[in-house]
Amino acid sequence: MMALDELDRRILLQLQQNSALTNHELAARVHASPPTCLRRVKRLTDEGVITRQVALLAPEKLGSSLTAIVEITLDHQATEKLLEFEQLVANETAVQQCYRVSPGPDFVLIIQVADMPAYHSLAHRLFATQSNIRNVRSFFSIVRSKFETRIEL
Structure with missing residues (x-):
């Protein structure tokens, strides 16, 4: 540090x-x-304290109004299986954030898509076709009451 x-x-x-x-x-x-x-x-x-500078966009103004918070549980949690899943979602632009978590599910994803059909398409492509995914639990944001990127110093 x-x-x-x-x-x-x-x-x-x-x-x-x-x-x-x-x-x-x-x-x-x-x-x-x-x-x-x-x-x-x-x-x-x-020193890597500032990793990058970006513009924060309003997804609802750009036709991307559905935010999904998705829990993923894998059948096998060997290191190579966890890394394989992380690589799979890293290549998907709709997945904005991916967290490996414990206890509970193996991963929590934050996904931003246009609408429910777009989510279903992504879920089929990313989750339904993967043999190592045991469970997918999705939550859909109806109101974003807080969104902050600031880290307390």
């Missing part, structure tokens, strides 16, 4: 709220000089 000082924390807090800030805007908000701020952001990126 990398040791973060107060300036690092202020920089990360600002970037988590808006990564589109210019270096000058960021420096002004964290009360540092622009060269210092630029060096710090580069170091945080080089």
Whole structure:
């Protein structure tokens, strides 16, 4: 774990709220000089604290309005079987997040698709055709009351 000082924390807090800030805007908000701020952001990126900067999109504005939270239980949990399943879902763009969990199911997936027919197609392709999947339990979001990407520092 990398040791973060107060300036690092202020920089990360600002970037988590808006990564589109210019270096000058960021420096002004964290009360540092622009060269210092630029060096710090580069170091945080080089050290892997900042893994990437992205735009968060509104799926409902883009025709992708169904969020499914899916629990997957495998028949066999040998390491190679777990990795095989992770590779299968890694190649599917509708799977936004994949967590290996314990206890309970082996995996929890967050899936974003256009509608129920799109979900059924994906479920058939990813789950029904796989011989090592014992159980699939799907939950469908009716209201997203909170969505946050910020990590508390």
